[in-house]
Amino acid sequence: MTTTVKIPTTGWYVLGNARLHQSLTPDLDGPVDRDGFALVDIAVADGRIKGIAPRGDRPEPPRAIDLAGRIVLPRFVDCHTHLDKGHIWPRMPNPDGSFMGALDAAGSDRLVHWSAEDVARRMDFSLRTAYAHGTKAIRTHLDSIAPQEEISWPVFAEMREQWRGRIELQAASLIGIEGVREETWFAKLARRVAEARGVLGAVTYMVPDLDVLLDRVFRAAIDCGLDLDFHADETEDLAAVSLRRIAEAALRHRFEGKILVGHCCALSRQPDREVKVTLDRAAAAGLGVVSLPMCNLYLQDRRADGTTPRWRGVTLLHEMKVRGIPVAVASDNTRDPFYAYGDLDMLEVYRTATRVLHFDHPVADWPRAVAATPADMMGLDGVGTLTVGGPADLVIFRGRSWTELLSRPEADRIVVRDGRAIERKLPDYDELDDLMGGTNGYRGAEV
CATH class of the missing domain: 3.20.20.140 (Metal-dependent hydrolases)
Known part of the structure; x- marks a missing residue:
């Protein structure tokens, strides 16, 4: 059954049953699977990660969001x-x-x-x-x-x-x-x-x-x-x-x-x-x-x-x-x-x-x-990892393993910046048509 994920726009929340990779999570504690993932709960408040703990008892909805084992990576x-x-x-x-x-x-x-x-x-x-x-x-x-x-x-x-x-x-x-x-x-x-x-x-x-x-x-x-x-x-x-x-x-x-x-x-x-x-x-x-x-x-x-x-x-x-x-x-x-x-x-x-x-x-x-x-x-401190105290800048995918994650485009991924999901609208190519002479990529073709 598909799990619907909706990130709150205000207040604190917990991403429960999330799958984090040990190489990108210095604060990770607990057992990992053969690909390096651990199931954890991620507490988020004020745009920052307040805690990362092994999967356990979580607050009741709406503040707890069960990710059902989805992979979460840093941006x-x-x-x-x-x-x-x-x-x-x-x-x-x-x-x-x-x-x-x-x-x-x-x-x-x-x-x-x-x-x-x-x-x-x-x-x-x-x-x-x-x-x-x-x-x-x-x-x-x-x-x-x-x-x-x-x-x-x-x-x-x-x-x-x-x-x-x-x-x-x-x-x-x-x-x-x-x-x-x-x-x-x-x-x-x-x-x-x-x-x-x-x-x-x-x-x-x-x-x-x-x-x-x-x-x-x-x-x-x-x-x-x-x-x-x-x-x-x-x-x-x-x-x-x-x-x-x-x-x-x-x-x-x-x-x-x-x-x-x-x-x-x-x-x-x-x-x-x-x-x-x-x-x-x-x-x-x-x-x-x-x-x-x-x-x-x-x-x-x-x-x-x-x-x-x-x-x-x-x-x-x-x-x-x-x-x-x-x-x-x-x-x-x-x-x-x-x-x-x-x-x-x-x-x-x-x-x-x-x-x-x-x-x-x-x-x-x-x-x-x-x-x-x-x-x-690039000399960027605190970027590229998920750490307690760091910004809640992350990407939530549907895939629960590498083979699931890397087999599909994951076009419906959720991108979170400072604890809030962004609007993921890709720009349309036709925005650049006037710069391209109106070709829209079809040189010499009728459109």
Whole structure:
């Protein structure tokens, strides 16, 4: 029998018979099942969690809500996205699904369309989507090639203020590493990022002067007091070892800030001896790594001859985790030339990661990869876990086990912010039709 769940809008209440995961609940007490879940009662008052106790005698309704064993997770943390690119697919699709096709299409769209209004409206659309799905914090990369940085960073600052209290929003600069050669311009960009309380970022390639350019990035981060965020080795090229070079640069500079590195796809194709050296140095340098399974499944090993892809683009998260390297998964691109699909739904990301990266048998503490670990990578205290005294920011699902939770979209999940259920209304795509030239995603078709 289906249990109807209605969260009170005022006063205190108890979520009884809830299923919490031990990796996301530091205050959890009592026995857990083989997947790490425990049945508990969660007391909520004044927007905060007042208690988490093993399932027991509960107050009578209406203040007691029997969840009948449903899974409850903290709101998600999405540490690698591209909100400034989001939803441009209808007006600028990828012509062939390739990485170069994505670069060319996105660059062309940026030059023609990325005004402050265009970027702001698409970012707000994306944030409303992520919020409805249960995300609490997002880091977005911002294309910062001149003159776009003069447009997108002020838009980001305004958007962060508008969303304060609903989504914690961070931004990282995104430029190709060759842009760092322009010393004066790069120093100005680093100051802009610092003024915006952002993160300094770049895309690394195996250019001859990579170490020199990385040293320049690290010195700028140290001078400006910034954390770092890199795109690295998003390729099948065996010679792509910029993850290792980043780690070596961090060790050279004795860097004390946080460093997050995304993609690292090439690592999964390299010889074991090379992998060991890279991972040992990454661990010593204190790097964190985020894999983007949905986008890399889409782009990597796409073959011009129409044959089936032979490898799937994810990096070696299991091997990293064993070495103590913090690892996460995230959404990456959404409905743009780099990924034609997606909805900034971290449950979808985790479902895909579980199937592709084998986050199961055992489940262990892999749920941290979409909540507590990326929160730590982003420097967010008290986010990504459910703790006594912490905010009642959580998501209530219908699934009572991983196999139930990850088998359906869970479109009717309940998202709770500060103890109250939010209105989960996803924005309609037609809101952006005027930005897309009225195509609504059907270029040249009659609607």
